[in-house]
Amino acid sequence: MEYSQKKKIKNGKYEIFINSKFKKGNLTIGEILIPGKSKKEIMLSTNICHPSMANNEISGMVVTTFLAKWLLKKKNLKYSYRILFLPETIGSIAYLKKNYKYLKKNTIAGYNVTCVGDDRNHSFLPSRKGNTIADTIGEYILYKNVKKYKKYSWLDRGGDERQYCSPGIDLPVASLMRSKYGEYPEYHTSLDKIGTVVTTRGLMGGFKILKKSLELLEKQIFPISRTLCEPFLTKKKIYPTFSKKNSVNNKLKLYLDILTYSDGKNSLFEISKKLNKSEAKIKKAIFKLKKMNLLQIQ
Template sequence: MDLTEGNDMISLMERLFPICRSISGNGVRESFEIIKEHIPVQLYEVQTGTKVFDWEVPKEWNIKDAYIMDEKGRKIVDFKKHNLHVVGYSTPIDKILSLDELQKHLYSIEEQPNAIPYITSYYKERWGFCISHHEREKLKEGNYHVFIDSELKNGNLTYGEFIIPGESDKEVFLSTYLCHPSMANNELSGPVLAVYLAKWLMKENRKYTYRIIFIPETIGSITYLSRNLEEMKKNVIAGFNITCVGDERAYSYLPSRLGNTLADRVALKVLENTHPDFVRYSFLERGSDERQYCSPGIDLPVASVMRTKYGQYPEYHTSLDNLDIVTAKGLQGSYDVYKSCIELIECNAYYQVKCLGEPQLGKRGLYPTLSTKESGRLVRDMMNFIAYSDGNHDLIEISNIIGVPVAKLYPIIQLLVDNDLLFKRNEIL
C-alpha cells in the first residue's frame, strides 16, 4: 500500500492536535487557518442568537487557562498540559473549595482509570474539570484553588465550505466536523481525510460538483442546512458524513434513514468488494450528523463509511484517543475507500448495448485468438456485462447480478465504448 497521502494526513493531524477546539471560538478559527494552507476553504460566521430551525446559535466560548491547585501550590490538573481537563463551555471561576465541594465538579471514568474523559455542557452554564480516575483517587482532604479563565460571549459560530464545480450542477456532498479538542480519531481523522479528498478532486475535471463542509457537529449541520437546504434538496445526489476514519480496525457502514440512496448502494458495493468483513450498522445506531442530514423533511441521501464506529472503540471521547491509535495506514485505507466510492458515483449510469443480438467481438479484436483460463474469464465478464446492458440496469445493479467488482468492469466499459458498442442511456441523478 502506498502511504503517501496517509503520511501527509498524519503530518496535518499533528499540527491540528494540540489546538483546543469547541463548537465555536478561536480554536476553530486557528484550525481553519492551517486547513486553508491546503485548500481554499471559505469561512462563514453565524451570530449568537441566530435562529436555525428549532435551535439557536449559542454563545461563543474561548478559554485561556485553567487549573486546580492544592494547598502546596502544585497544579494537580492543568489545562495547558491537556485541554480535555476542562469541561467544554465551562464558565469562569476563581475560588477556594474543599475537597467535598470540588468533587461535585469533577468527572472521571472508574473503568478507565488512566483516561481523561471528554465532557461538554454547551446548553447549560456550569463549570467542571475532567481528571483520570487514578489521579482523582489520590486527592486528599483540604482546600483547592480552582481557576478557569474562560469567556462566554455573544459572538459567532464558524464553519467552512469548499465547492468544486463539475460539469453538472448535481452534487456529491462530503461533510465532516471540526469542534472537539485534542482527540485524534473522533475529531481529526475526518477533517484531514476531507482535506486530502478535496486535493485529489481538484486535480482533474469531474462530472459532478463537490460540496465539502467543515462544521461543528450537530449545531453546525443544523445551521448549515438552515442556510442551504433548498439548493441541496435540488442538487445533492449522494453524500457521506466523514468521521472516525483513522484507525486500522474493521470498516463500518451506517446507512441513511431508509438505506436506499445512491450513497448507500455505492458504500455497500465498494465495501463488499474491497473489505467484506466490514461491520454493518442500523440507522437506529446513529449518533453523528447523519441525524440531521437524514431527518424527516431534510432526507438528504447521506450515509457514513468509517473505520471503527464512534462509541464502539474504548478510547472514544477520552484522552486515549490520541495520535497513537490513528495511523498512516488506517487513514490511507479510508482515503482509498472514499476515492473508490467517488469514482463509482462518477461512473455509475444506465448502460445500453448498441447492436441487436450478440455483438461480434472477434472482428473488433475483443475476442482472444488464444484461449486461456484468464482470457475465458475476461470474455465471460464482458459478455455478461453486455447481457444486462439493456438501459434498465445501472452499473451497480449489473455488478451485483454478474458478481464482478465494479473496478473490474471499468476497463470493460471503456473497451466497449471505444468500439462503439455501448452508450450511457442516461446519468444517475
Template sequence: MYELACELFPICRSITGAGFRQSLKILDEAMGGGILKIHSIASGSKVFDWEVPAEWEINDAYIITPDGEKICDFKQNNLHVLNYSEGIDDEISLDELQEHLYSIENYPDAIPYVTSYYKRRWGFCIKHEDRVKLKEGKYKVFIDAKHHENGVLNYADLLIPSTQKIKDEILISTYLCHPSMANNELSGPVVAAFLAKWLLELKERKYNYRFIFAPETIGSIVYLNKHLKHLQKHTKAGFALSCIGDDNAYSLIQTPNENTLADKVALHTLKDKNNFKKFSFLDRGGNERQFCSPLVNLPVVCVCRTRFGDYKEYHTSKDDLSFISQTSLQNSFQTLQEIIMNLEVNEIYQITTFCEPNLGKRDLYHTLNQGVTKKPISADFLAFCDGKNDVLDIASKLNIQAYELKDLIEKLKFHRLVKPSEEIHDNPHQ
C-alpha cells in the same frame, strides 16, 4: 494527513471559539490556502428548533489540592475541563468538588471528554484512578472561561465544480469541534481535506462536490437552515465522515430507508473490505442525524472505520495520535477515492444492437475459436445493459468495483454499442 493531524491535535476546540477558527485556517492552508470559505453566524441566531449558543472562550483551568499539588491542568491536557464550562475561582470541600468531577470507573487511566453546550455548569474531567486518591480538605478550583453572547459560530465549505456543467452535487461532511482526539475528530477532517485536494486536481469531474467542515450537530443544523432547499434539489449522494483513522474494519451507517444512491455506492465499495460492518439508521450518531431527519431527507450515509462508541478509547484521552496511523489514514483516503470513482462512472446504459454485437471485429473479443473459452467481460457487461441496470448493479454481478469498468465503457461508447438510457428512444439501433 498524519502530520496535519499532529498539528491540529493540541488545539482546544469546541463548537465555537478561537480554537475552531484556528483549526479551519490550518485545514485551509493544508489544502493550498484560500480554498475554504469560512462563514460565521451570530450567537443567539434561531436555526430551526435550535439557537446558536454563546461563543466560548477558555484560557486556563486547574485544581489545587490541599497538599498544594496542581491537578486537572488544562494546559497539560485540554480534556481536563468540562467543554463549555463556566468560569469559577473558589475554594471548596472535597464533597462539593466531587459533584463537578467526571471520570470513567471502568476505564480508570483515561480522561473522559464531557460537554455541556446548552446548560451552564462548571466541571473537570479526571482519570478515575486519580479521583479515588483525592483526600479530604479544601480544594482551589480555577477556570478562566467566558461565554460571549455577542460571539459567533464558524463553519467552512467548499464547492468543487463539475467539468460537465451539471448541477447534481455530492456532499461530503465532517466535524471539527472536538479537542485533542485523533480518531473521533481529526481523522475525518484531514482525510476530507486531502480528498478535496485530489478532486481539485482531476481534469474531469461528472459531479459538483460540496465539502462542509462544521461543528457537530449545531453546525450541520446551521448549514441546513441556510442551504436546505438547494441541497434537497441538487444532492445526489452524501457521506458524513467520522472515526476513519484507526486500523479496524470499515463501518457504514445507512440512511433510514437504506435505498439511496449513497447507500448503494458505499455498500458496493465497502462490502468486500475485511470485517465490514453494516449498521442501520438506528445506530446513527454523527451529522447524518440531521441530514437524514424526516423533513430534510437528504441521501447521506456515514462512513467510519470503527463506529463511534464501539471502541473504548472513544471520547477519552486514549483516542490520541497513537490510536491512528499513517497507513490507516491512507487506506481510508483510497477507499473514499474508490467511492467517488464508482459514483463518477455510474450511469444506466442500454445496448444499441439486437442480440449480441460482433465484438470480434472491434477487437473486443477473440476471433479464433478453440472450444470452450471464457466470455470476455465486455460480453458480460453488455448482457446486462438493458436500460434498467446501472453500472453499480452490473459491477456487483461481475464481482468487481464499478470504476474498473471505466475503460471498457469508453470503448463501448466509442464503438456506439451502448448509450445512456435517456438517449435511447423507440429505435434501439439509432
C-alpha cells in the same frame, strides 16, 4: 479534562460554575465547492468540534482535506463536490437551515466522514432510507476491498447523518468509517490519540475506501425514459412481429428491463445490480436506447 488530571482530584464535593452567556454571535464553518460539468453534487462532511480527539475528530479533518486536495487536482470532474468542515449537530443544522432546499435538489450522494483513522476495523452505517446510491456504492466498495467490515443499522446512528437524513431533509448520506464512534474503548477520552489509536495505515485505509467510492460515483449515469408507459418498439425494429411459444428475446427483455428502471433515480450501477448484468453491458444498452431516442441521460 484529561483522565490523568481527573485522577489527581481528591474525593469530595465540588461546585462547578459555568460562566456563559446567551448572545448573538457567529458560527464559523469551512466550505469548499469544487465545480464539475454537472450542477449535481456529491457532499463530504466532517466535524471540527472535538480537536483533542484523534480518531473521533482529527481523522475526519485529515482524510477530508486530502480528499479535497485529490479532487482539486482532477480534471473534467463529472459532478460538483461540496465539502464541509463544521461543528457536529449545531453546525449541520445551521448549514441546512440556509441551504437544505438547494441540497435536496442537487445532492446525489454524500458521506459523513468521521472515525476514519484507526486500523482495527472498517464500518458501514447506511442512510435513513438505506437504499440510496451512497449506500449501495459505499457498501460495494467495502465488500470488494476489505476482508471484513461491520455493518450497522440506521438505529445505530450518532453523527451528522442524523441531520442530513432527517425527515424533510432526506439527503442520501451514509458513513464509511474505520472503528465506529462509541465502539472503541478510547472513544471520547484523552486516550484517543495519534500513534496509539490513529495510525498512518489507518488513515490511508479510510482515505482509500472513500476515494474508491467517489471514483465509482463519478462513473455513474442516470437514464430517464422519454415515454410514459412502455414505448412502441415495433417501429424501432426491436419488438418481434410474431411470437413463438416458450421463446425468449433476450435483447428485448434487457431493453424493457432497463427502461422500467429508467426513472432518473436509478444509476447505472444500481440497474446493473438489479438485473445481475455487468455495468459495461448495461451501459452499452443504455446508449443504444438513447440513440433510438427512448432514453435521455443525466
